[in-house]
Amino acid sequence: MSTCPQYIVDYMHEYLDGDISREHEQQLKNHLQVCSDCRQHMHELSDTIAFVKSAAHITAPPYFEEKVMKRLPKEKNRVGIQKWFRRHPIIIAAAVFFLFMSAALVSSYPNDEFSVTTQPNLIVNGQTVIVPEGEVVKGDIVVKNGDLVIEGEVDGNVTVINGGQYMASTSVVTGQIKEIDEVFEWLWFEMKDMANDFKALFEE
Amino acid sequence: MDALVNKRIKQVLKGDQSAFSDIVNLYQHKLYQICYRMLGNQQEAEDISQEAFVRAYINLHTFDQKRKFSTWLYRIGTNLCIDRIRKKKPDYYLDAEVAGTDGLNMYSQIASKEQLPEETVQQLELQDRIQYEIGRLPDKYRSVIVLKYIEELSLQEISEILDMPLGTVKTRIHRGREALRKQLSNL
Numbered sequence A: 001m002s003t004c005p006q007y008i009v010d011y012m013h014e015y016l017d018g019d020i021s022r023e024h025e026q027q028l029k030n031h032l033q034v035c036s037d038c039r040q041h042m043h044e045l046s047d048t049i050a051f052v053k054s055a056a057h058i059t060a061p062p063y064f065e066e067k068v069m070k071r072l073p074k075e076k077n078r079v080g081i082q083k084w085f086r087r088h089p090i091i092i093a094a095a096v097f098f099l100f101m102s103a104a105l106v107s108s109y110p111n112d113e114f115s116v117t118t119q120p121n122l123i124v125n126g127q128t129v130i131v132p133e134g135e136v137v138k139g140d141i142v143v144k145n146g147d148l149v150i151e152g153e154v155d156g157n158v159t160v161i162n163g164g165q166y167m168a169s170t171s172v173v174t175g176q177i178k179e180i181d182e183v184f185e186w187l188w189f190e191m192k193d194m195a196n197d198f199k200a201l202f203e204e
Numbered sequence B: 001m002d003a004l005v006n007k008r009i010k011q012v013l014k015g016d017q018s019a020f021s022d023i024v025n026l027y028q029h030k031l032y033q034i035c036y037r038m039l040g041n042q043q044e045a046e047d048i049s050q051e052a053f054v055r056a057y058i059n060l061h062t063f064d065q066k067r068k069f070s071t072w073l074y075r076i077g078t079n080l081c082i083d084r085i086r087k088k089k090p091d092y093y094l095d096a097e098v099a100g101t102d103g104l105n106m107y108s109q110i111a112s113k114e115q116l117p118e119e120t121v122q123q124l125e126l127q128d129r130i131q132y133e134i135g136r137l138p139d140k141y142r143s144v145i146v147l148k149y150i151e152e153l154s155l156q157e158i159s160e161i162l163d164m165p166l167g168t169v170k171t172r173i174h175r176g177r178e179a180l181r182k183q184l185s186n187l
């Protein structure tokens, strides 16, 4: 075999790699027919490959996936935050509220200023709003920094901020009645709307 | 499968860590097998292949999704294996083995390049013998032989995984085959 040219062995490897040219393949075949040493060499190479290929498939040990997941760095990412946003829209709304709206908040916070929703048949007496007996107010009433006395009927919701709400035996309110006295409650009232807006925002 | 993998990758990149478990699930056996064949030791193979997944996760933003994910992952894995082999102290196995011999085959209890007496080699079971012969190959041949004949990857993929020219891969495979042939014919 020592007398055989090196290129014959190169051709064997080309052949085994499956990228031998026709010409080389022919030369290899011709040589193998006359040279038992090279035939032997070729056999050994084929056997070697068969030997390695007979290696059993090996699978990862149990719980491999779980172990990898445990080794990953802690989740600290946008989706985590987004998930949290979705779960706590009111808190986020509050944060945003305080951060960006504080100026507006302060100016709109119910101080001494009295206000009431304009409805045609309401009587305003100083800081007291009266729904007169026999009258039907169609729509919501919001009173800030004043009291509301209901003697007649309100076809809608009633909200009194920083004041009291008094019902006579004759009064009828078809909607919800809310009294908001505390600062926190007032914020809450405002924020719920924002929270809903935020929810909508994140749910795209 | 590539489409699914890319979908999961996008989810992970958006911050959904749990989407990574599907990726681990898909590639765990192949990657573990490469590491086991390279290192010849179960504990080390598990540690290194897990580490490869962790690194893939951390560096996922650098992965080009137009390419094949397995190539990128195996590259991380083989690099870690090669590093481990180079850093390995000769007595590593003796220390590691004390922790628990459960599930260790005969081969994994011997240092990777230690030559066994011929008589002992003849008594090895076929599978242990295969691993023993692979382990005796020099690292640079071992990696190409494992990727070519155990993972059955194309020469082009191997060239990408090992980041070396196709010509070098071919040369190493040729030499690896010759080295194995000699190991087997000497007996």
Ligand SMILES: [Zn+2]
Residues within 6 Å of the ligand: A001, A004, A008, A031, A035, A036, A037, A038, A039
């Ligand atoms: Zn010859």
